[in-house]
Amino acid sequence: MTQKSILITGCSSGIGYASAIGLRNAGWRVFAACRKTADCERLRSEGFESPRIDYSDTASIASGLAEVLNATGGTLDALFNNGAFGTPGAVEDVPTDALRAIFEANFFGWHELTRAVIPVMRAQGHGRIVQCSSVLGFVTLRWRGAYNSTKFALEGLTDTLRIEMRDTPIHVILIEPGPVTSKIRANSIPHFERWIDWEASPRAEQYRTGLRKRLYEDRGPDMFELPADAVVKKLRHAVESPRPRPRYFVTTPTYAMAMLRRTLPTRLLDWVLSRI
Known part of the structure; x- marks a missing residue:
C-alpha cells in the first residue's frame, strides 16, 4: 500500500508541529513546512521533509x-493549511495596512496554496483540504479584530469551496480549535509593537491594564486550554475517515460558543463575549 502524503504548514511549533509528529507516527509521509529557513533546518534534523x-x-x-x-x-x-499570526489591538487602532498584512498571511496565501493543490487532487482522483480555523471564526472577542476577520473570511471561503467541490472527489474540511497551547500570543507581540500606537489611543488605560498584561506577562494556560496534540485526533479523522465531517470542534469553549451562537440573541451574546 502506497504511503499517503500530507503537506502541513506552520510547523515550527504549536498545532503544526504536533500535527506533523502525530501524522508521521500514524504512518503518513509528512511535509512539514515552515516560514523560516532555520525552522525548516531544525525539522529536517528531526527527520522531516520540510x-x-x-x-x-x-x-x-x-x-x-x-x-x-x-x-x-x-x-x-492531503493539505493542512495551518500557519497564521495575530495582530492584537482595538479595531479603531489597527491601521488598514496591518489588516492587509495579516490577510496576506492568514487568508490570501492559504487561498493561493489551496488553488495550486486542487488541480493535483483532481488529476489523481482524490484529496483532502483541511483548514485550521478557530472558535474566532464564528464568534468574536475584544482586541482580536484583525485575527477574527481573517478567520471569518476563511470560514466563508471554505464553506463555499466545500459546496463547490461536491461534484469532485475532494473533501474540504474545517477544524475549529479554541484555546490550544501555542506560541501565537508571543509571536503576536512584534506585530502589536509594529502597528499599534497604544499610548496615543483613547483606550490607552485599557491597553495598559488589560491587553499588554496578557501579551507580556506569563500567566500560565488559559481556562480549558488543551495541548496542541488535541487537534491531531480530529485531523486524523479528517484525513483518514471515508466520510469526514465538514467541521471539527476542538476544546470545550468551541462547543460552548457554537451553542451560544445558535441560541442567544445578538445583544445577549455580545454581553457574554464582552466579559471574556
Missing part, C-alpha cells in the same frame, strides 16, 4: 509545493 513556505511570499508557495510534488512524483493526498 519545504519553506511563507504565505506572504508567493514565490515560496510555488517553490515549496514544487518541492513536495517533485518528491512524491506529482501527487498529494
Whole structure:
C-alpha cells in the first residue's frame, strides 16, 4: 500500500508541529513546512521533509509545493493549511495596512496554496483540504479584530469551496480549535509593537491594564486550554475517515460558543463575549 502524503504548514511549533509528529507516527509521509529557513533546518534534523513556505511570499508557495510534488512524483493526498499570526489591538487602532498584512498571511496565501493543490487532487482522483480555523471564526472577542476577520473570511471561503467541490472527489474540511497551547500570543507581540500606537489611543488605560498584561506577562494556560496534540485526533479523522465531517470542534469553549451562537440573541451574546 502506497504511503499517503500530507503537506502541513506552520510547523515550527504549536498545532503544526504536533500535527506533523502525530501524522508521521500514524504512518503518513509528512511535509512539514515552515516560514523560516532555520525552522525548516531544525525539522529536517528531526527527520522531516520540510519545504519553506511563507504565505506572504508567493514565490515560496510555488517553490515549496514544487518541492513536495517533485518528491512524491506529482501527487498529494492531503493539505493542512495551518500557519497564521495575530495582530492584537482595538479595531479603531489597527491601521488598514496591518489588516492587509495579516490577510496576506492568514487568508490570501492559504487561498493561493489551496488553488495550486486542487488541480493535483483532481488529476489523481482524490484529496483532502483541511483548514485550521478557530472558535474566532464564528464568534468574536475584544482586541482580536484583525485575527477574527481573517478567520471569518476563511470560514466563508471554505464553506463555499466545500459546496463547490461536491461534484469532485475532494473533501474540504474545517477544524475549529479554541484555546490550544501555542506560541501565537508571543509571536503576536512584534506585530502589536509594529502597528499599534497604544499610548496615543483613547483606550490607552485599557491597553495598559488589560491587553499588554496578557501579551507580556506569563500567566500560565488559559481556562480549558488543551495541548496542541488535541487537534491531531480530529485531523486524523479528517484525513483518514471515508466520510469526514465538514467541521471539527476542538476544546470545550468551541462547543460552548457554537451553542451560544445558535441560541442567544445578538445583544445577549455580545454581553457574554464582552466579559471574556
